[in-house]
Amino acid sequence: MALIEYREALGQAIDEEMARDDRVFLMGEEVAEYNGAYKVSKGLLAKYGPKRVIDTPISECGFTGIGVGAAMHGLKPIVEMMTWNFALVGAIDQIISNAAKTLYMSGGQFKCPMVIRGAGGAGGKLASQHSQSFEALFTHIPGLKVAMPATGADAKGLLKTAIRDEDPIIFIESEALYGKKFEVPDGEHLVPFGLADVVKEGSDVTIIAHSRIRHTAAAAIEQIESELKISCELIDPRTLRPFDIETIAKSVAKTHRVVIVEEGWHWCGVGAQIAESVYTYCFDDLDAPIVRVAALDVPMPYNPKLEAAVLPSVEKIIAAVKKVTYK
């Protein structure tokens, strides 16, 4: 165990997997000489050289497609999207039209083992084009897996699992967490996909939250338990595709009440699917309608007060818990 930044945990995962398998290489804008726009790849160029740590031109469609081709021909590319906002300029076509479908439409002949990873969510005062959570877009697509780590340990453990996996994986990191410190296991640490993390046990309300916003939920829970005496269970799905409904169903059978929190927009957000799944699998256990806390359905404003009002907050989560418990 060591107390390190989220970004370092990600870097460790890449480093260990590159050392383990020389088919693994890292490619993206500023990943090499600049050590990464967010310093995730710090030191990797020095250690592995320019053959395996590669700066690309600003051509998201081009280099993501190159990743797909390299994966089809036996390599294991890690493609960095500096932020997921930039995936829309054609990279999303390489991911959805090619990476996600090649295995199926070739009748099983061509695997596409690659990880496309980068920063998601609101970075803070970056305004509308740079503050988006696109997990709903990718979680909808057959042929992909989607992971969103909320801690350093999960960042490392899920990324190592992702790199060893043989499918195309959408790995969405939290821009706001890169600088946060977490206890992270040294060396081999793998977190399987499809295993939700019961972050904290509780008896009255189940709160489901992924990525950065899970920590906001945890902060809210502290207040709720001390001030409202409502016991909350906090569950982080960690991967959105595949999704661990069982762990959640177990919790709901106990609490009968659910709050779902996400950083993305409310309308058609992943929270809608999570809610629909809970209603479907736990209908008789539910004593109240599920309450969702998500980003307001507006483009992100630059002004920090307005930005804060758009995002889920401790206050909003407390209000949601009160609502779901009719307090």
Add this chain to the structure above:
Amino acid sequence: MALIEYREALGQAIDEEMARDDRVFLMGEEVAEYNGAYKVSKGLLAKYGPKRVIDTPISECGFTGIGVGAAMHGLKPIVEMMTWNFALVGAIDQIISNAAKTLYMSGGQFKCPMVIRGAGGAGGKLASQHSQSFEALFTHIPGLKVAMPATGADAKGLLKTAIRDEDPIIFIESEALYGKKFEVPDGEHLVPFGLADVVKEGSDVTIIAHSRIRHTAAAAIEQIESELKISCELIDPRTLRPFDIETIAKSVAKTHRVVIVEEGWHWCGVGAQIAESVYTYCFDDLDAPIVRVAALDVPMPYNPKLEAAVLPSVEKIIAAVKKVTYK
């Protein structure tokens, strides 16, 4: 009223609006000299000339962006996506990063009045890259409106409304419906956004279905009512953003049971959001968990038997109605 094809109804809407407002122009691949890949724009080049009916190179990102710029400078572009599968090669960036945000991030200075329209859904034996329903991707985005007409009358009425609107509109037509005939009002016919259509009244189950699949639902209802004696109310939301929850809530207050049908993939499909909304606004009215019928979560196979097994069908809808009524 005239009995015309869905594609003609769309062509009428474009024709009438181009006659009405010379800021309106049509641009896209094969829309002019070829009269449209699906013949929606048949005759428009002859009538309005090459200045207003424009063939573009195969550059979806480029010409969609040109539409955005033209809209910002006072024109009213109609941009045809030959099919929505092709929007991923950069057009989606022009739509989400620019069209949807320009008004907001300019503090209200630049409107972006444009319609991006084209074929969605499964065309039939076109395999995985050409058989996708992307409404969930766009319905998630603030700054956009999303319409999906299921009939000739709605195709005409919604498209005319869309062209007169001052916001960027995602208009998803059904590739499989272009050749189907419908009774369509002649001349001025406007269908407002945000008004669901109660296609058929019923008392036992509310079936919510949009676009082509609504007709599959209607066919299923005929069998259900004759064979199972279950009375079904069929509601077509017609627009997914904005969404008319009131009409649906009224129905659910009567039926207490809901089935949601869509052509898109199940996981994170728009049906998840519709279900979550119904649970939230009609929780106490519901006597059974909502049952969804959507495309199976796999890329679309070419083989027609497998393709049919992927898509919602009369049989699947009947099974869903049985399930929701515990029959």
Add this chain to the structure above:
Amino acid sequence: MPTAIAAKPRKNDVMATVEKNNSVESVDLLLHLYKEMMRIRRFEEQAFQQYQKSAIGGFCHLYIGQEAVCVGAISCLEKGDKVLTGYRDHGHALAMGMSADSLMGELFAKATGCSKGKGGSMHFFDNALGMMGGNGIVGSHIPVATGVAFAQKYKNEKKVTLGFYGDGAAQQGAIHEAMNIAGLWRLPIIFVLENNKYGMGTSVNRSSATKELFKRAESYNFPGIECDGMDVLEVRKCFSHAIARARFENTPCLIEVKTYRYRGHSMSDPANYRTASEVEEKKKEDPILMLKSILIEHGVKDEKLVAIDEAADLEAKASVEHSIAAPEPELAELTRDVMANPWAPNLLPRVEL
């Protein structure tokens, strides 16, 4: 330094080289090219007929008229080299050595198809033979092809990749990005622009600002070549040089091959955007007839050519019989190969049949 070689058809040189080493082998080679072009021509004719009988569904884009391009180019490849192309992929698949049975089976959506009936006309793949698709999104496969070349270089294979696309596709940004990176990183890829003068109904002069597409290579610092695609020997000439340069010097190349498609863009296209006489004119340059006359000049007996034609026709027709008799994929195919590492059935999303 960028160089743009406008290689006008040089019948004479080509003949010269053929004369020069007019060994049995070189005539064998010409016969091989003839056979491969004939296989494609006859296969496409069968595909056309079967589509008319609606034994084949979806889109079907025929390659008739363009045979010399993929046959000439692919005849210059060695084992381990790779090919990617668009949705007009029947010719490339056959030229890469795929059997008519596996292709017709795919068109018939049968389990015997190269993609088990799940891909169809636009998605022909054969891993063992280096055929990497068969892609439906215009231009989208060219970055992928560039990535295959990247992997070939990464693994030090001394192999090359051919990425075929059309004059319409050339206007896609994806191709610009791929070419810039290929030029910057020096990847062993040949960008093969099959200029058949139309993208669906749009003639290239209405889709491209420049008439000399091959010169765009200058923007990416590698050679651009213009090539007569109706003359399979000219095609071989252009590609053998370019491929050697890619293989041994990691120099990418853009080769614009001037060709022509006789049929409509797809089965539903009446092709009103061009005159019948334009098509007839082009047919006078038919690549198969051109090679035939050269073979005759070299003393090849007509019966021999007729026999090749009959064999090709037989192969195509047999593939129809074979495919009619072949089994449909079982329902379980529906959920197979969605993921290479599928998740446990207790997780969502779950596909229930």
Add this chain to the structure above:
Amino acid sequence: MPTAIAAKPRKNDVMATVEKNNSVESVDLLLHLYKEMMRIRRFEEQAFQQYQKSAIGGFCHLYIGQEAVCVGAISCLEKGDKVLTGYRDHGHALAMGMSADSLMGELFAKATGCSKGKGGSMHFFDNALGMMGGNGIVGSHIPVATGVAFAQKYKNEKKVTLGFYGDGAAQQGAIHEAMNIAGLWRLPIIFVLENNKYGMGTSVNRSSATKELFKRAESYNFPGIECDGMDVLEVRKCFSHAIARARFENTPCLIEVKTYRYRGHSMSDPANYRTASEVEEKKKEDPILMLKSILIEHGVKDEKLVAIDEAADLEAKASVEHSIAAPEPELAELTRDVMANPWAPNLLPRVEL
């Protein structure tokens, strides 16, 4: 026919023209250019300081060193012409006539900002003045700029649009698509490639396969020009010709302006990818100092230039005071201008504050 003019700095000509009509007006013009460049320099220095004090948040990309590019180019525009650029947009906004108050107010996220505090540094807009943003997605605004030019031609305005982007952005496919269409449709747009040698930490020779980016214009059948961006008079020379051609002949043009940014890519960038001496060398060509010496040569009194400098400094500092005092946008701004035609509150999605 495409033509590529490599316009090497011709100090003498430029001086000549200035001499030639060394009227009061032309000196006034030089003074105007000097003032505009100074306004930008001083504004950016204040932005830098206020960012250090974290009065400004998010990203902040300074334009210091590149002033001659946007000032020279925009000085050739007339009313009704439009400008779009990327996120490094402070200079362009000022040169288009926007007030320091409206820009600093935006940086301070105040209601007085040009975008009401909702856009920030990367999204400066002014409809009345023709400033159409301020865009954060690299390359994405160039098709938009091309669309503005399309609308100008459609409306027969005889106006032009300048689309500014960087050497890094030049590798985006969106720009290739926009250039091809502009060349094909003959649109009144100037593609302004501000080559400051780096895209973030990546030098252009590591992002572009070609060293002569301006020559890419040949691929799209319009002129490509290379221009010395440290010499505002040279910039004017290049742009005045190109803009006239665009305005009256609908001829697009690519102008690669060689320039340099003194500061890091953004405030968080230590710029370790280049040497201090490289920066110092470049500062010797400082566009403001260069113009200053020309003005002195033309007998302009130093006091006059000092006064201009002081006025610019005052405007910038006053904008800080103004913005500190300015009100925050009210919470209601959050839901305003999401849609031009919002839907009724009974419909979903509904935003409750």
